[in-house]
Amino acid sequence: MTALYMIIGTLVALGVLVTFHEFGHFWVARRCGVKVLRFSVGFGTPLVRWHDRHGTEFVVAAIPLGGYVKMLDEREGDVPPALADQSFNRKTVGQRIAIVAAGPIANFLLAIVFFWLLAMLGTQQVRPVIGAVEAGSLAATAGLSAGQEIVSVDGKPTNGWSAVNLQLVRRLGESGTLRFGVLDEGATAERQHDIVLSAWLKGADEPDPIQSLGLRPWRPAVVPVLAEIEAKGPAAVAGLKAGDKLLALDGVALNDWQQVVDSVRARPDAKVVLRVERDGAALDVPVTLARRGEGQASGGYLGAGVKGVEWPASMLREVSYGPLAALGEGVSRTWNMSVLTLESLKKMLFGELSVKNLSGPITIAKVAGASAQSGVGDFLNFLAYLSISLGVLNLLPIPVLDGGHLLFYLIELARGRPLSDRVQGWGVQIGISLVIGVMLLALINDLGRL
Numbered sequence: 404m405t406a407l408y409m410i411i412g413t414l415v416a417l418g419v420l421v422t423f424h425e426f427g428h429f430w431v432a433r434r435c436g437v438k439v440l441r442f443s444v445g446f447g448t449p450l451v452r453w454h455d456r457h458g459t460e461f462v463v464a465a466i467p468l469g470g471y472v473k474m475l476d477e478r479e480g481d482v483p484p485a486l487a488d489q490s491f492n493r494k495t496v497g498q499r500i501a502i503v504a505a506g507p508i509a510n511f512l513l514a515i516v517f518f519w520l521l522a523m524l525g526t527q528q529v530r531p532v533i534g535a536v537e538a539g540s541l542a543a544t545a546g547l548s549a550g551q552e553i554v555s556v557d558g559k560p561t562n563g564w565s566a567v568n569l570q571l572v573r574r575l576g577e578s579g580t581l582r583f584g585v586l587d588e589g590a591t592a593e594r595q596h597d598i599v600l601s602a603w604l605k606g607a608d609e610p611d612p613i614q615s616l617g618l619r620p621w622r623p624a625v626v627p628v629l630a631e632i633e634a635k636g637p638a639a640v641a642g643l644k645a646g647d648k649l650l651a652l653d654g655v656a657l658n659d660w661q662q663v664v665d666s667v668r669a670r671p672d673a674k675v676v677l678r679v680e681r682d683g684a685a686l687d688v689p690v691t692l693a694r695r696g697e698g699q700a701s702g703g704y705l706g707a708g709v710k711g712v713e714w715p716a717s718m719l720r721e722v723s724y725g726p727l728a729a730l731g732e733g734v735s736r737t738w739n740m741s742v743l744t745l746e747s748l749k750k751m752l753f754g755e756l757s758v759k760n761l762s763g764p765i766t767i768a769k770v771a772g773a774s775a776q777s778g779v780g781d782f783l784n785f786l787a788y789l790s791i792s793l794g795v796l797n798l799l800p801i802p803v804l805d806g807g808h809l810l811f812y813l814i815e816l817a818r819g820r821p822l823s824d825r826v827q828g829w830g831v832q833i834g835i836s837l838v839i840g841v842m843l844l845a846l847i848n849d850l851g852r853l
Contacts, residue, residue: 540617636706
């Protein structure tokens with residue numbers, strides 16, 4: 404079932420985002436008087452095709468990894484004199500810039516629509532209350548303590564842990580002061596706590612901002628009674644069974660599932676002894692833990708899970724907006740995520756963020772499947788983020804991407820004449836090499852995560 408969600412989720416995501424991107428080019432080209440020869444979603448062998456009254460061929464092709472809009476252009480073949488004025492190359496620089504920019508702009512508009520819908524539908528957020536602070540951590544040094552609710556990070560309001568994490572991600576690889584606004588239990592006045600960062604998590608392969616500060620989010624206590632055992636995982640190999648209650652790990656008492664998680668993560672590849680209660684009797688079970696993740700982000704893995712518990716209503720909040728306020732929220736979230744994407748790319752370029760954070764088609768497919776399985780809201784959220792990424796990446800000034808074409812046209816606008824075909828050809832060759840290199844790096848990262 405998971406594989407089916409992954410396939411369907413990926414196809415729907417790519418189909419929607421590619422169609423809107425190419426429709427942006429198509430719609431503006433038509434309004435600039437350019438004849439569009441073909442509008443294709445996908446590459447390769449056409450599966451479905453039809454023509455409209457303007458003679459444009461619409462195609463759904465077999466390889467759903469992109470799409471294109473083919474326009475009449477004298478540089479690509481002979482054009483009948485009667486149609487010359489409908490050629491893309493005959494249009495003004497301003498019109499060509501509008502046509503090329505329309506694709507990424509369509510992606511940003513689509514993200515705004517998705518965020519707008521999500522803001523009106525509303526979401527349930529877990530209040531960002533600190534459950535525990537690790538001794539000697541950055542958070543402990545700054546005076547943060549259990550029971551405090553984080554209401555802002557660097558002056559930005561935080562409704563839930565996802566908002567806290569988003570603000571922390573913006574500071575990865577940086578030095579300086581990170582400011583938390585918190586409310587103590589029962590208090591109404593916000594207090595400030597400053598954390599001093601120094602090249603924070605610079606180059607980390609899979610950074611976990613919240614955990615690295617020494618913060619542990621508040622969670623309801625979960626009795627460590629196993630409900631799920633992963634086939635062929637360490638727990639299954641050791642003979643643990645659903646219904647077993649974990650009492651101790653290497654002699655240390657276990658009262659809550661989070662204790663189990665923390666203890667196991669700290670012992671990758673270790674041999675441990677779990678004391679369990681089964682059918683009223685206590686017994687010791689030797690277990691060889693596995694390792695999951697890469698580098699500093701790797702940790703121990705048991706291959707077992709427990710049943711979820713109900714969260715108290717006091718720890719949850721509903722966040723929703725009216726239609727107009729939701730539109731403002733949609734624009735704001737799209738802008739913030741676009742800026743964050745650009746900042747992350749810049750940090751990767753300058754070594755502040757590890758390039759292992761780049762994701763390729765395998766990771767995208769996995770996230771698409773997981774979000775589709777999780778519900779409509781999560782899937783729309785994923786589509787919005789992916790649409791923003793597609794828009795930002797296409798605007799990068801790399802020849803062969805929309806941003807590269809925009810760069811050539813802006814230079815033409817400044818010079819009063821286009822760059823020579825030879826210079827543009829060199830740019831395209833360099834652009835192709837860069838794009839292929841980044842795609843291969845992302846694919847290698849995906850395979851490493853598997």
